[in-house]
Amino acid sequence: MVEEKKEKVIIRAKNVDFYYGDFHALKNISLDCMEKEVTAMIGPSGCGKSTFLKLLNRMNDFVPGARLSGEVTISGESIYGPNADPVDIRRRVGMVFQRPNPFPKSIYDNITYGPKLIGIKKPDLDVIVERALKAAALWDEVKDLLNKSALELSGGQQQRVCIARALALEPDILLMDEPTSALDPIATSKVEEWIKTAELSIVIVTHNMQQAARISDKTAFFFLGELIEFGPTLELFTRPRESKTENYITGRFG
Amino acid sequence: MTEKMAKPKGVLLVPKLSPTEQSVKAFFLICAISALGQMFIIMIFLFSEAFGLFVSTPDSQGVSLAEFFFSLDWYPTYPVPSYGSGALVAGSLAVTIVSIIMAAPLGIAMAIYLAQIAGKFGREWLKPMVELLASIPSVVLGFVGMVTIAPFMQSVLDLPTGLNVLNASIFLAIMATPTIASLGEDALSAVPQEIQDASYALGATHWETIWKVILPSSLSGLSTAVILGLGRALGETIVVLMIAGGSAQIPISLFDSVRPLTSTLAAEMGETAIGSQHYHALFALGALLFIMTLAFNLLAFFLGRHWQKNSV
Amino acid sequence: MLKAQKGYEPKRRYLREKIALFFVRSSGIFTMAVMAFILIYIVGHGISAISFSFLTEFPKDNMTAGGIFPAILGTLILALGALLTAIPLGFGAAIYLAEYARPGPLVSAIRLGVANLAGVPSVVFGLFGLALFVTEFGFGRSILSGSLTLGLLILPTVTAAAEEALRQTPQSFREAALALGASRWQAIRQVVLPAALPGMLTGAILALGRAAGETAPIIFTASAAYTLAMPDSVFREVMALSTHILNLATNGTHIEETRPQQFGSALVLLILVLGLSLVAIIIRAKLKRGRKW
Known part of the structure; x- marks a missing residue:
């Protein structure tokens, strides 16, 4: 499944170190994500996987005392370089959060929020809404409710609104931070289904190993701020090279 | 989330209070109600004293509601006073x-x-x-x-x-x-x-x-x-x-x-x-x-x- | 990826952001500057009027000379009287609302009453005090009438602050006490109240400052333009700083001659009121930081 695609690096992290104040949260991380692949990040709580994810769209900028060294590039461009514009990066790199966080607005207004920020107007917006909701596999459920508040939807639907909202900007990359941890099993399977079929580069953080195994092409295992092992998912779960990885996936800690 | 909760079964549990406890609670309730009572007393006093403006007495003619609300003349100390609030x-x-x-x-x-x-x-x-x-x-x-x-x-x-x-x-x-x-x-x-x-x-x-x-x-x-x-x-x-x-x-x-x-x-x-x-x-x-x-x-x-x- | 439309290029959006945030910042600075001006103005003009004799003597020569001792004393007496009125009722109401009340129409009505009482104009409290305490109860213009009127005025503040303090006491305190066999009232008295009391008293100090600064409620219920002697009972009328400033600045025949007295009194009142508020705010911050739960 990996081999049939033409490999092209879309995200490249090189020797990345990251600190919250004095706390060394990421230690010398180097990793490449391929275009149109699903990359999963696993590891115990506090291992740095979410921190790494948030580096990729510069959401860590808001954390007081955050410091970074090393290089992160997206499609070959450094996103921490002097000319990088965090706002523009976040437009190209979408993000779905741990808990569904729709704005207290209608579904329609949630989806069009991003496009409106860059000046896109009415007839085009309708097209974008339909496309985004279809892409998030939500269109059939909500097409008659577009003007209803997104808060009235179920948790799983809210999360898919958030996915559609990110997709409306047609990002190159979608970051997902434990997107199903607040969802019930049925809603989870719908989101997973969507991830597997999406034609998009996806980086997903999860602490559900079965989930990583089910949906990802590559998996990265983080532990105490270090990247222990990174490789094709099947390989990592069946023939881990590192003993720490093996201990984790066989449930000896975590 | 819109899912309705299932109706709970069983008996509603209510904490039991001894008579002393009941009276303590009643005392605090009275304190709390007095805040509400105060609102009413203020209203009663304001409105009953205000009412005196609109009734005639041996010394003076009562003021009409229309005059009070709509007249622009507030001359309370004139020989013929007028009491418009406009x-x-x-x-x-x-x-x-x-x-x-x-x-x-x-x-x-x-x-x-x-x-x-x-x-x-x-x-x-x-x-x-x-x-x-x-x-x-x-x-x-x-x-x-x-x-x-x-x-x-x-x-x-x-x-x-x-x-x-x-x-x-x-x-x-x-x-x-x-x-x-x-x-x-x-x-x-x-x-x-x-x-x-x-x-x-x-x-x-x-x-x-x-x-x-x-x-x-x-x-x-x-x-x-x-x-x-x-x-x-x-x-x-x-x-x-x-x-x-x-x-x-x-x-x-x-x-x-x-x-x-x-x-x-x-x-x-x-x-x-x-x-x-x-x-x-x-x-x-x-x-x-x-x-x-x-x-x-x-x-x-x-x-x-x-x-x-x-x-x- | 969607293309940004004309007029929405990053440069334009950042420019808009800069302009908007500039406006917000300047409003903040402007507001603080106005406040600073008022404080500095009063301090600057009032400081020269203040002396030991100004604080400790009675007024002389139609208020153009002498001190404001009776006004300071009157303000303190009235504010303390107000607090004595408000604390029992306010704390009691707060305990009911935080500890016993279950959501329902009665509690909603009480909350509505407290919230509305807080918004009733102070001059209306003055009218009410005049009709009820001065006239109906026959207390006359007196310390008693003024204290009761101010007490009712600050009751909502005292109640709300006390309820807030009680609610910040963790549920686990109550559960632990009840699990050890305490009755409801024992749990409140022995565990909840000791933990909440500093917060409740902080609210009371804030209310004390407010009572000291009020003018309208005491004009017709307690204040005298001038008193010759110290009050010897709660049925005496008293001078107060706030009404003293008002009288000198608007009613007197010597408005210009008494300006130094006006500035001096305003500064003393300001120090008293802001001082009390400051104390309350500092205690509150300390409590927040030192809280272990």
């Missing part, structure tokens, strides 16, 4: 509206500054400062208005008096701004971080996030803040008594002097005989003022409840 209400509304036009944008901008821009320093130092300023006694503010802005306006703009709508409104705005800023900051800070993050993650700038997500989400909280500020300006007495000028007329310009309801009460109550028609007329003004502020308070109360319910 000009006084107009005075109250004029200073309240002008002051809120100044205080609402400033207060909300201040709230944004405190909640979004000033950071930790804002929360820990500036907000307490703002609250401290909200407690400056009104008589001090009125006094400052009398000795600074009034002579300044009079000489620079060549006016007959510097005691006018604008001067009073400026100082009412100074009173209302900290109230709006402090309550507004509470409302802005209650907007969940998650949806702010969502906005940033979609490529919004800081200002776009404030303008399109944080402000709309806290709209009812901000309205509550502004309405309470409005109520404070409407009910404020000493500032307008000292610097609104005191002529019972409909203001045409910002530089006209006016006599709001509150200052009429404060200025005249001390000089009138208890039980006279003038005394009753002042209570009627008090009742009118009470109703106006009650309307604002109810609005703020229900908006505030709505806000609490809808915030996460």
Whole structure:
């Protein structure tokens, strides 16, 4: 499944170190994500996987005392370089959060929020809404409710609104931070289904190993701020090279 | 989430209280109800004393409701007195509206500054400062208005008096701004971080996030803040008594002097005989003022409840 | 990826952001500057009037000379009287609302009553005090009438602050006490109240400052333009700082001659009121930081 695609690096992290104040949260991380692949990040709580994810769209900028060294590039461009514009990066790199966080607005207004920020107007917006909701596999459920508040939807639907909202900007990359941890099993399977079929580069953080195994092409295992092992998912779960990885996936800690 | 909870089965458990416990609870209940009772007693006194204005006595003819509400003539001490509240209400509304036009944008901008821009320093130092300023006694503010802005306006703009709508409104705005800023900051800070993050993650700038997500989400909280500020300006007495000028007329310009309801009460109550028609007329003004502020308070109360319910 | 439309290029959006935030910042600075001006103005003009004799003597020569001792004393007496009125009722109501009340129409009505009472204009409290305490109860213009009127005025503040303090006491405190066999009232008295009391008293200090600064409610219920002697009972009328400033600045025949007295009194009142608020705010911040739960 990996081999049939033409490999092209879309995200490249090189020797990345990251600190919250004095706390060394990421230690010398180097990793490449391929275009149109699903990359999963696993590891115990506090291992740095979410921190790494948030580096990729510069959401860590808001954390007081955050410091970074090393290089992160997206499609070959450094996103921490002097000319990088965090706002523009976040437009190209979408993000779905741990808990569904729709704005207290209608579904329609949630989806069009991003496009409106860059000046896109009415007839085009309708097209974008339909496309985004279809892409998030939500269109059939909500097409008659577009003007209803997104808060009235179920948790799983809210999360898919958030996915559609990110997709409306047609990002190159979608970051997902434990997107199903607040969802019930049925809603989870719908989101997973969507991830597997999406034609998009996806980086997903999860602490559900079965989930990583089910949906990802590559998996990265983080532990105490270090990247222990990174490789094709099947390989990592069946023939881990590192003993720490093996201990984790066989449930000896975590 | 819209799923309905299943109806619970079994018996509702209620804590059992011994007789002593019951009486302790009853005592506190009485304390709590007295707050409500006080509202009623205030209303009863205001309205029953106000009622005296409208009934005829051997010495005087009762005033008609139409005259009280719609006449613009407030001449309580004339040989043939007239008790129209129109000009006084107009005075109250004029200073309240002008002051809120100044205080609402400033207060909300201040709230944004405190909640979004000033950071930790804002929360820990500036907000307490703002609250401290909200407690400056009104008589001090009125006094400052009398000795600074009034002579300044009079000489620079060549006016007959510097005691006018604008001067009073400026100082009412100074009173209302900290109230709006402090309550507004509470409302802005209650907007969940998650949806702010969502906005940033979609490529919004800081200002776009404030303008399109944080402000709309806290709209009812901000309205509550502004309405309470409005109520404070409407009910404020000493500032307008000292610097609104005191002529019972409909203001045409910002530089006209006016006599709001509150200052009429404060200025005249001390000089009138208890039980006279003038005394009753002042209570009627008090009742009118009470109703106006009650309307604002109810609005703020229900908006505030709505806000609490809808915030996460 | 969607293309940004004309007029929405990053440069334009950042420019808009800069302008908007500039406005917000300047409003903040402007507001603080106005406040600073008022404080500095009063301090600057009032400081020269203040001396030991100003604080300790009675007024002389139609108020154009002498001190403001009786006004300071009157303000303190009235504010303390107000607090004595408000604390029992306010704390009691707060305990009911925080500890016993279950959501229902009665509690909603009580909350509505407290919220509305907080917004009733102070001059209306003055009218009410005049009708009830001065006239109906026959207390006359007196310390008693003034204290009761101010007490009712600050009751909502005292109640709300006390309820807030009680609610911040963790549920686990109550559960632990009840699990050890305490009755409801024992749990409140022995565990909840000791933990909440500092917060409740902080609210009371804030209310004390407010009572000291009020003018309108005491004009017709307690204040005298001038007293010759110290009050010897609660049925005496007293001078107060706030009404003293009002009288000198608006009613006197010597408005210009008494300006130094006016500034001096305003400064003393300001120090008293802001001082009390400051104390309350500092205690509150300390409590927040030192809280272990």
